[in-house]
Amino acid sequence: MTVKIFETSEVQDFLKTVSGFDQAGGNERAKQIMHRLLSDLYRLIDDFDVTPEEYWSAVSLLNSLGGQTQFGLLSPGLGFDHYLDMRQDAIDAEAKRNGGTPRTIEGPLYVAGAPEAEGFARMDDGQDTDGETMWLTGQVRDVNGNPVTGAKVEIWHANSKGGYSFFDKTQSEYNLRRTIYTDAEGRYTARSIIPSGYGVPEGAPTDQVLKSLGRHGERPAHIHYFISAPGYRHLTTQINLAGDPYTFDDFAFATREELVVPANRIEDSAEIAKRELDGPFSEVVFDVALAETDAPELQIRHKRPRAKEDEQDQASQLAGTAEV
Ligand code: DHB
Numbered sequence: 001m002t003v004k005i006f007e008t009s010e011v012q013d014f015l016k017t018v019s020g021f022d023q024a025g026g027n028e029r030a031k032q033i034m035h036r037l038l039s040d041l042y043r044l045i046d047d048f049d050v051t052p053e054e055y056w057s058a059v060s061l062l063n064s065l066g067g068q069t070q071f072g073l074l075s076p077g078l079g080f081d082h083y084l085d086m087r088q089d090a091i092d093a094e095a096k097r098n099g100g101t102p103r104t105i106e107g108p109l110y111v112a113g114a115p116e117a118e119g120f121a122r123m124d125d126g127q128d129t130d131g132e133t134m135w136l137t138g139q140v141r142d143v144n145g146n147p148v149t150g151a152k153v154e155i156w157h158a159n160s161k162g163g164y165s166f167f168d169k170t171q172s173e174y175n176l177r178r179t180i181y182t183d184a185e186g187r188y189t190a191r192s193i194i195p196s197g198y199g200v201p202e203g204a205p206t207d208q209v210l211k212s213l214g215r216h217g218e219r220p221a222h223i224h225y226f227i228s229a230p231g232y233r234h235l236t237t238q239i240n241l242a243g244d245p246y247t248f249d250d251f252a253f254a255t256r257e258e259l260v261v262p263a264n265r266i267e268d269s270a271e272i273a274k275r276e277l278d279g280p281f282s283e284v285v286f287d288v289a290l291a292e293t294d295a296p297e298l299q300i301r302h303k304r305p306r307a308k309e310d311e312q313d314q315a316s317q318l319a320g321t322a323e324v
């Protein structure tokens with residue numbers, strides 16, 4: 001088909017009307033962004049001769065994504081989360097804010113309000129007997145190697161089936177979610193279970209999109225972190241366990257070379273006894289370097305809707321850092 005109408009003044013005027021350019025009310029940025037978005041999509045429809053059938057099947061797909069709250073799942077799969085990280089890295093580089101452990105995506109499965117502990121916490125509820133015992137530990141330091149005492153280390157990860165508590169209703173509340181404050185040496189330690197990789201639910205709208213691209217929806221075994229301390233830049237990151245078939249083939253593009261960490265199996269009975277465990281375990285060590293900052297807004301995580309986190313929490317976080 002050779003019909004091309006996008007460049008006509010009729011369509012161009014129509015786009016301005018649709019975007020509210022002739023209206024006094026509304027929000028200027030919303031108008032500009034909508035105009036650009038619609039222009040790009042209208043052009044795409046013209047260029048690819050998108051048929052009504054294709055258009056309405058896309059609308060239906062968006063409805064199912066929204067109906068199953070899967071936009072947050074599809075977003076990393078389409079690389080948006082990683083793209084925002086790439087932009088933030090570039091913004092930091094331009095501002096000469098270098099150093100510290102690299103960031104990587106938060107993912108859609110954080111839940112606020114996990115139980116807090118000093119130095120050590122057990123994260124699993126003991127119900128998941130398929131999970132190998134994991135001893136997860138590390139030291140939080142500044143970029144000069146000095147320990148950071150009292151850093152807030154929030155950790156969350158999946159169980160042996162790849163499911164996250166709260167979203168997976170078979171798990172107990174806050175299972176595999178803890179907040180640990182570092183001890184006098186800047187150390188945190190968690191007893192937990194080795195997580196399995198996560199897979200996008202089979203047949204779900206997100207899966208349909210990925211399949212249409214010939215892609216899979218698998219993530220390697222990984223562990224999420226938020227790390228913060230007064231005077232330091234808030235860090236959102238995660239580690240990917242080495243040796244997983246998806247370590248370097250992550251559908252969510254979260255893997256970074258510096259964040260691939262081995263799980264070392266330990267069978268030595270003295271080491272087992274030292275940790276008061278009943279048998280062999282796997283140790284995962286993740287040390288973190290935090291960059292300094294005076295800017296309070298860089299000391300907290302960016303705002304986004306999160307399970308069990310409301311505006312109030314965000315406001316008190318900000319107030320907490322502003323005091324110091
Ligand atoms: C998704 C799931 C995760 O556990 C994660 O860390 C990132 C993304 C997802 O389903 O999109």
Ligand code: FE
Binds near residue numbers: 107109198224
């Ligand atoms: Fe995850």
